[in-house]
Structure formats: C-alpha cells, structure tokens
Amino acid sequence: MITAQSLDADERALADVIATACSERPVGAPFDLAAWQVLARLGVFSLGSDGPSPARGLVAVFEALGEMAHAGPLVETVIAMAVLEVGPERAAIERGETFACVGAAPFWPFATKAQRCFAIAGEAIHPAHLTGAAVPVTTLAGDPWLRSAADLEAPLANGGRALALGRVAAAAALVGAGRVLIERAAERARTRQQFGRPIGVHQSVSHPLADCTIRLSASEGLLRTAAFELDAQSEDDGARTGMAFASARTSALMAAYQAHQTFGALGITLEGPLFAISRRVRQWASLPIGLPLLEARR
Amino acid sequence: MRSLFDAEERAFQDEVREFLEDWQDLDAYLSHGDRWERVAALFRAIGARGWLSMSWPKAAGGLGRGPTFEYILWDEVAYARAARNPISSIVARTLVRAGSDAQHEAWLPPIRSGEATFALAYSEPEAGSDLASLRTRAERRGDIYTVDGEKCWQSYAGHVDHLWLLARTGEPGSRGAGLSLFIVDTGTPGLTISPLPTLEGDALYECRFEAVEVPADRRVGPEDGAWGLMADALSDERHIQFPAGRLKRDLVEVGDWLAASPRANDAIVQHEFERLQVGVLEAEVLALKVVELAQQGRDAAIAAAANKVFHTERCQEIARAAFEWGGPESLVAGSRIQLLWLQSLWETIGGGTSEVMRGLVARHALQLP
Structure with missing residues (x-):
C-alpha cells in the first residue's frame, strides 16, 4: 500500500x-x-x-x-x-510583486492591490471586471477586500x-x-x-x-x-x-x-x-x- | 481508496470480492443471531484458501503476507456484511509468539482451517474496562488448573468450541502481573454458559466456572505472563479490527433507501447525507492510517484508539440519521433501519469503550494528565 x-x-x-x-x-x-x-x-x-x-x-x-x-x-x-x-x-x-484577486461576488480580496480578478462561481472560474462603485471593507482577519459588482467573462477551461x-x-x-x-x-x-x-x-x-x-x-x-x-x-x-x-x-x-x-x-x-x-x-x-x-x- | 493499493493488492481485492459473492449479507450488521452456522462455514471457506493464516510467518504455516492484505480481506468481508474477523486470530498470534511446539502442532492447523472457533473470556461483572482487576482464579495442582469464577459479556461464547480464558494465577492484588491465558473447551464439566439476549436479537454470554479442570498444557505462555502477550497480540491485530467496509455498506444502503423515499429531495437531508459521506471517508483514512503504521512496523496503539472512536461514532451517526429520516417506518419491528440503529448502540462499548479510547488519545497524543 x-x-x-x-x-x-x-x-x-x-x-x-x-x-x-x-x-x-x-x-x-x-x-x-x-x-x-x-x-x-x-x-x-x-x-x-x-x-x-x-x-x-x-x-x-x-x-x-x-x-x-x-x-x-x-x-x-x-x-x-x-x-x-x-x-x-x-x-x-x-x-x-503583484497580486491576483480571486473572489466571489460581491467580495474581492486584496482587489486594490491586484491587477487581475477572477470570480469563482460554483465549479467554474471566470475572468472578472469590477463595475460600479467599489467599497473597501476589512475582514475578520484584517484583510483588505472590496465590495463591488462585477462582469464575468466566459469560464476558463x-x-x-x-x-x-x-x-x-x-x-x-x-x-x-x-x-x-x-x-x-x-x-x-x-x-x-x-x-x-x-x-x-x-x-x-x-x-x-x-x-x-x-x-x-x-x-x-x-x-x-x-x-x-x-x-x-x-x-x-x-x-x-x-x-x-x-x-x-x-x-x-x-x-x-x-x-x-x-x-x-x-x-x-x-x-x-x-x-x-x-x-x-x-x-x-x-x-x-x-x-x-x-x-x-x- | 483502491488507488492506494498496488497491483498485487488490487488483484487480491478482486479475488476476495469474487469469493464473497456467495456470502453476501450473511450476518446483518455484523450481529450473528441465529446465523452462526453460516458464519462458521464462511470461516472454514476462508481458511481453506489459507486466508486465516495470511499474516502468520511461513514457518508457522502462514502465507507471510503483509498487513494490507489482511486489511483488504476483512474490509471486504465487512462490506459484504458477512462477518467480523474471528477471535481465533488473536489466539493464533499468541500461540505463534509464545506457544510450545506441541501447542503449535495441536492448535495452529485447526485455527488455520477455520475448524477451531474461540470466544474471548476476559471481562467480568466487576472487571470491564479495568481488566487487571479480574478475579476468576486458576489454581494449579500438579498438571491441572482448577478454575473458579464468573465471566460476563462474552460475544460468541454460546456458539464456539473453545474459550480464550484470562484468569488470575498470581496473588489477589497482583493486577496485570498475575494473569495467565488458557484454552478451555466450552463443553468442560463445571463450565456453564448462559445467554444474555441483546437488543438487536443477538446475545452476549456469561460463563460461570465452578471447579473447572483445565490441563496445564492448555496454558499458553508463562504463568502470570499474560499481560504482555495480550498487548502483543492486540498490537498485531489492530489493523483489522475496524475496517471501513462496514460503514461504507451502511452508507450505501441508507443512500439507496433514502433515494426511494419522499425525503430524497429535502435540502437538509441532502446536506446531512453529504456530511455522513465525508465522515465515512474520514473513517476510512483513519483505518488505513493504522494499516500504514503496521506496514511500517510502527506502534499503532493510539491511531487504533482514534480509529475505534471515530469509526464507531460514525456508525451510530449513520444509524441515527437513517432512523430520523425513516419517521414512523423506522419503528416497525424488524425493519432494517431499526436493526441498524439497535446494533450500532453496541459499537461504542464492545472492544473498548469510547471513554477509554479517548483517554488513551488524550494521555498519549496530547500528554494530558
């Protein structure tokens, strides 16, 4: 074994x-x-x-x-x-040197520092673009997140x-x-x-x-x-x-x-x-x- | 977790599955009831393939195979709801370690073939978890030990040919240092074995010894030397005591039953069933952890205690959930769900209570006082 x-x-x-x-x-x-x-x-x-x-x-x-x-x-x-x-x-x-943001709408961890965003939706991951007004929030563990709507592209393979x-x-x-x-x-x-x-x-x-x-x-x-x-x-x-x-x-x-x-x-x-x-x-x-x-x- | 087995182990697993096609559901929820004769026949069929002596050294007539093969065998037997591994396995391991040549010759062949059947005679009314306090006494006079005392809560004792008796040969206060092991025929004059019916339709037994004469050559290992032998035998046996097959079968059956019930689409029920699935997989890795340690020749005592607690509590969790989901249907006498629930109540008690097992984990894994 x-x-x-x-x-x-x-x-x-x-x-x-x-x-x-x-x-x-x-x-x-x-x-x-x-x-x-x-x-x-x-x-x-x-x-x-x-x-x-x-x-x-x-x-x-x-x-x-x-x-x-x-x-x-x-x-x-x-x-x-x-x-x-x-x-x-x-x-x-x-x-x-840079970050990627991976989140699920409407929360986007470390998005202010990130150049790219990805959204998790069920079992899929989509490239995401934050839209509208983004509101900074701090989490329980002190991490910087944004609360924002987002447009999602087609899921990645x-x-x-x-x-x-x-x-x-x-x-x-x-x-x-x-x-x-x-x-x-x-x-x-x-x-x-x-x-x-x-x-x-x-x-x-x-x-x-x-x-x-x-x-x-x-x-x-x-x-x-x-x-x-x-x-x-x-x-x-x-x-x-x-x-x-x-x-x-x-x-x-x-x-x-x-x-x-x-x-x-x-x-x-x-x-x-x-x-x-x-x-x-x-x-x-x-x-x-x-x-x-x-x-x-x- | 078949992916963890190598090609030879997988081939063996396939062979066992094929063999067990004729022995399915022999022993519902591993409670013998009146099915003992068929269970005994299964042990003989397993013995005929050399599988009861699979891990014995070749010099002792075994196959010399590693612990994984033994685990696979008893995991599949459990999944088939055919039987638990027989007590004779503990006897054989002790005989191999500490028996005389004459005892090897007399006892290993019938154990290997499945002809010789045993029940443990350890617990007493006042010595359950605290076995070292037992009082049943074996007094030697010449070539005969005379045994007096009372054993209680023995599984299988009403069915088998021999008891594997733990008795005090030392002074009354000698605790673990004054105990010896004997093979006692269940038909010996002065030995009375009486059933204590249990909730699910099976029975435990009490065994009363009144001047029971046991030949001295039935003592296995040195006088007063049982404690270490029992620990060694248990250590050799841990990896097959609670294989995950039983839980996997419980879950599959409950899942099939649930799929046909009106509650199948209830989100809360689905969530709970999913949690049970994860629990069964967790139990399987804990069981395989014990096998892994045995394969590496490492001490598995604490991992086995953890496995026992976790396995048996998942067993009860599945049974409780199924009973709840069944509603009034579960209350109908003889229903499968009811039998599962009733039988599962024993699991956290027999073979070492959850409290004792948790205490072991707390003391040895966490160094708690």
Whole structure:
C-alpha cells in the first residue's frame, strides 16, 4: 500500500524550509509585503504548477503556513497561478510583486492591490471586471477586500483543476492551524491549575481535545490522500479534494471552538494566544470553494 | 481508496470480492443471531484458501503476507456484511509468539482451517474496562488448573468450541502481573454458559466456572505472563479490527433507501447525507492510517484508539440519521433501519469503550494528565 498519509522526506524538508524562513514572524501576524515576498522567493506560489507532485507539495507547505496562520491571499494565489497563462503577468505574481484577486461576488480580496480578478462561481472560474462603485471593507482577519459588482467573462477551461488545488491548499492550511490550536489548548490543560490540579485531569476538558485530535488526524489523512490522487489523476480526485476541504474546515472550526473553551477568559482576549489563529481559520473555512453534492462511492 | 493499493493488492481485492459473492449479507450488521452456522462455514471457506493464516510467518504455516492484505480481506468481508474477523486470530498470534511446539502442532492447523472457533473470556461483572482487576482464579495442582469464577459479556461464547480464558494465577492484588491465558473447551464439566439476549436479537454470554479442570498444557505462555502477550497480540491485530467496509455498506444502503423515499429531495437531508459521506471517508483514512503504521512496523496503539472512536461514532451517526429520516417506518419491528440503529448502540462499548479510547488519545497524543 502506498503510504500516502505520511509526508516523505522531501515533503518534510519543504515544510521545514517554510517554517524556518517564517520563524521570526509572530503566529497570526497581519499581512506585510516583505513576508509575502519571502514566500515568493521560496517558490510557494509556483508550487501548484511545478514538479511531478504539485498537490503534495502544496500540502507540505500549506500545513506549515497554516501552523503560522500566515496572512495574505495564499489560497487565492494558488488558484490564480493555476488559471493564468505563462507570461509577464503570471511571473510578477510568482515573484510576489503583484497580486491576483480571486473572489466571489460581491467580495474581492486584496482587489486594490491586484491587477487581475477572477470570480469563482460554483465549479467554474471566470475572468472578472469590477463595475460600479467599489467599497473597501476589512475582514475578520484584517484583510483588505472590496465590495463591488462585477462582469464575468466566459469560464476558463482549467478552472476545475485550479479549484481542486485551491481546496488542497485551504484544507492543508486549516489542518495546520487546527493542530496549533489544539497543541496550545493541550498545553493550557496541562499547566492551568484549578482546585489544586491541572484542568486536563477532567475528562470534560481532555476528551473534547482528544476528539479534536482524532478529527484533525482524519482530515490530515484525507487531505494527503486526496493530494496524492490529484497528482496521480485518479478517477475520484475532484470529489476527494472537495471532501478533504469539507473535512478540514469542520475539524479546524471544532478545534478553534474547543481551544477557546479550554483557555477560558484568556481565550477571548484580543491579545490572547488564540484569536490570531482562530480568526484566520474562520476566514479560510469561509473560502467560496466548497463542496458540490456528492454521490456515494465505494 | 483502491488507488492506494498496488497491483498485487488490487488483484487480491478482486479475488476476495469474487469469493464473497456467495456470502453476501450473511450476518446483518455484523450481529450473528441465529446465523452462526453460516458464519462458521464462511470461516472454514476462508481458511481453506489459507486466508486465516495470511499474516502468520511461513514457518508457522502462514502465507507471510503483509498487513494490507489482511486489511483488504476483512474490509471486504465487512462490506459484504458477512462477518467480523474471528477471535481465533488473536489466539493464533499468541500461540505463534509464545506457544510450545506441541501447542503449535495441536492448535495452529485447526485455527488455520477455520475448524477451531474461540470466544474471548476476559471481562467480568466487576472487571470491564479495568481488566487487571479480574478475579476468576486458576489454581494449579500438579498438571491441572482448577478454575473458579464468573465471566460476563462474552460475544460468541454460546456458539464456539473453545474459550480464550484470562484468569488470575498470581496473588489477589497482583493486577496485570498475575494473569495467565488458557484454552478451555466450552463443553468442560463445571463450565456453564448462559445467554444474555441483546437488543438487536443477538446475545452476549456469561460463563460461570465452578471447579473447572483445565490441563496445564492448555496454558499458553508463562504463568502470570499474560499481560504482555495480550498487548502483543492486540498490537498485531489492530489493523483489522475496524475496517471501513462496514460503514461504507451502511452508507450505501441508507443512500439507496433514502433515494426511494419522499425525503430524497429535502435540502437538509441532502446536506446531512453529504456530511455522513465525508465522515465515512474520514473513517476510512483513519483505518488505513493504522494499516500504514503496521506496514511500517510502527506502534499503532493510539491511531487504533482514534480509529475505534471515530469509526464507531460514525456508525451510530449513520444509524441515527437513517432512523430520523425513516419517521414512523423506522419503528416497525424488524425493519432494517431499526436493526441498524439497535446494533450500532453496541459499537461504542464492545472492544473498548469510547471513554477509554479517548483517554488513551488524550494521555498519549496530547500528554494530558
């Protein structure tokens, strides 16, 4: 059996490179261009279209980025790179010099900085042109979006694959962020003393955290398997990436809720150890790349 | 997840599927009821192909194949709703590790062929999750152990020929360090086996030992040395305990039934069904994670605990959803949905409760106190 649920040595090395390069940056720090360009120099934005196993590469890197709750239009850039033709515009995005906006009407992430816009509509991706008055809004995680109407061109032929890669990237980020949330919550449960004992001795605290770990393990396995299948172009790959995203969003949201609950009052403070991650989880979980209705498959 | 299997494994999966065409739906929702004779016949048919000894070393008469093949076999058997893997597998693994040459000769051939059938006799009225507190005593006098005590909640004990008995041979307070394993014939004088009917129409059993004499050569492994042997046997067995096939079949059946019901187009029902689909796929990767670790020779104890919790709770989730969707139809005695729901209640209890499994994950994966 192919051991698809484990990262191989190359994939682990790739994740380590990302983690090391971003180690000085606080987890959940807001967007800044210098940090974005560090990722660009490491080749993060060309991962989805390079090498023999692009989806597996995305998994390794985005799990690491998820652990850092890294800001920026990460998943959107993976999608844009998969639909853009090779040329100067794509190369500038790859170098982190310009952005592509990928959204779903009426919201357009990082549109003020973007030269090109793409709209996700169901399972299709369309080139989009914003029309009328655009209103700037700031999101839960502090990202700059525009609220605007848009005209859409005909859908692009490679939109399905781009969305599949986007789902892999988003699922990996959610799994990575979920893991960090549960690690922090477990540390809290081990060390926070009440009534003379660590709160983690209570099953009402420890068992929900165990459930989160189990769920995240399932999501991680499903994600890594889906990425393997996407790279191998096996029959079920499209459905699998949808299920992997659905699984990861459920697990990460559950982890976020349980981490907040475990931390008590500290967990709901703005400067506390969770919100910078949990708000990013909520934002990744809300990406408009969700699951189509599925047929039961054996 | 057939895409993860290599060509030889896929060919084996096809062979198993073809073999199982004659054994479909033998054991509804893996609850034996009065179908035991057919289940026993299936074990003999599987044994005749050498598949009951698939992972045994060749020197012990096995095929020496890896854990993936065993997983494929029992996953397909579960999907066919034919049976769970037999208890004899645990006995065989312990015999291979710790049995004498004479015990190998006496017991491995009938286990390999499926002729010898076993039930576990571990739990007691006061020793369920805490097995190390068990009280059933085996006292040695010469070449005979005399066993006294009471076992409870045994699956299959009323059907099989032998019990795989865990009894105290050490001092009363010796916990896990004073336990030994024995093979006891179910027809031995002084042993009374009584059914405890269960909600779905099957039964658990209680086994009362009153001065039951067991020859000393029926003890497997050293006296007082059972604890480590049980852990080793369990470790060898984890990858086949909760294969995803059962859940996949549950979901397909519920999906077929739903498609024919007036609620098929209800958006809430569709959303819930979609969630169940994702849950079954998640359960499958957790089961395959255990296989992956076994294949790599790594410890799978915590992954197996996680798989057990997740698998059995998805099983119950499917059953509950189907019962809800069925409305009053689910209440009609004997309906398939009702049987599924009733049977699923056992899943989070038998083989280690969810509470114990979660505790393992919390302590070992999260280092919680």
